[in-house]
Amino acid sequence: MPPLPRLSLAAWSAAALVALVPTWWAWEERLAPEGLPYIVGLVRPYPRFSGTPVLTPLLTHLGAVATAAVTWALPAVLVLAGFVGRLRQANPEAAARRVAWGLVTLAAVRSVSADFTILVLSPEWFADVAGQWGPDQLCYLLAATLVLLAPPGRPSHPAPALQPLGLRAAALAADYAIFLVAWGLVDLLLDGRYRPRSGLLFSWPGLRLEDLALVALLFLYVWIPRGTTPGKRLLGLRVEGAGPGKAALRALLFPVAVLWPTYGLLWLALDVLWSFVDKEGHLLHDRLLDTSVRCSTSRMT
Structure with missing residues (x-):
């Protein structure tokens, strides 16, 4: 291996x-002392929920993941x-x-508003998103620029295409939205009304019977098609090498991760960072189980 250019x-260190x-x-x-937020809370109580079904919970959890990533220095680890x-x-x-795209994505997610008082995709929402851009986002964009400008140091060699990480993230978001819509429709059939949900992230002490039933449905949603979920199909992806046993293990990983407060998100981060x-x-879970996710033939041609 040739020596790495200084x-x-x-550039990578910076x-x-x-x-x-x-x-x-x-x-x-x-x-820092938390007196000021407490005083503001007394003067201005938190408003009631009036957000957008499906989109507001999705953005809320993207924000939670981004906040956890920043707290645990995952961008630098990336x-x-x-x-x-x-x-x-x-x-x-x-x-x-891939690193640059990850940093740019984090900068964008950090600026996306999930305010329960604002209708998602409304002019007010776009104005709020624009107002969220600040020093954090500039740091991530600068880090992405430094990574892209760093000299490669050695020539590229022919190799199999890397796993489609961006498409997998988009497929996960699509599956999340599909599952939230389905969950809301179940409410509509049982109670005669559609109730906006806060999402799928739970904490163990607050689990109820209906939450456990939801986890079971989430497991079946992933396991029955052996990992090739509707979201993956929409994005032209397929899971290879997953028999019934391996598919069951893959299907357990996401529910366990979302049920395990804080550390579940760290597990997901470790899975991606690998x-x-x-x-x-x-x-990481594909490497351990000897499975892979590939683009379908129709998408590659």
Whole structure:
């Protein structure tokens, strides 16, 4: 392996430090006295829910995932994992692009508003999203730029296509929305009214019988098609190598992750971060179970 150019090492190191800055700010805010928010809460009570079914819960949980990622310095860890992947994978430029897309996505998610008082996709919502852009987003965009500008240091070699991580994330969001709509329709059939739901993230102490039934339905939703869920089909993806047993294990991972407060999100993050280190871009659970997710033939042609 040729020696790594100093400029490349400097760019990746600077990107990791810049990506760490919002985490530093977040912990400074956490450790600061909380008298002011309490006073504001007394003067201005929290309003009642009037958001958008499906979209508001989806954005709420995207925001929760982004907040947890910043709290635990996962953007900086992403840069470090991408740097390792750049050294291990056959196409270092592809590894850099994946890291950059991850940082840009995080910047966008951090700015997306899930305010329960605003109708999603309304002019007021877009104005609120634009107002959310600030130093955090600029840090992630700067880190992404540094990663893309870093010299590769070695030529790319022919290699199998990396796992379609962006498409998998989009498929997961589609499955989430489909499941929330289905859950609401069940309410409509049973109670005669559609109730907007707060989403699928729970905490163990608050579990009820209907929540456990929901988890069982979520498991069947993933297990019956052996991982190739409607969301994956919409995005032209298919799961390979998943028999009934492996499909059951894959289907258990997501419900367990969303039920395990905080640490479940860390497990999901570890699952994704592994793909930046893995030579073929496999997620950790796919590597452990010897399964893979590929684009369907119709999409590749």
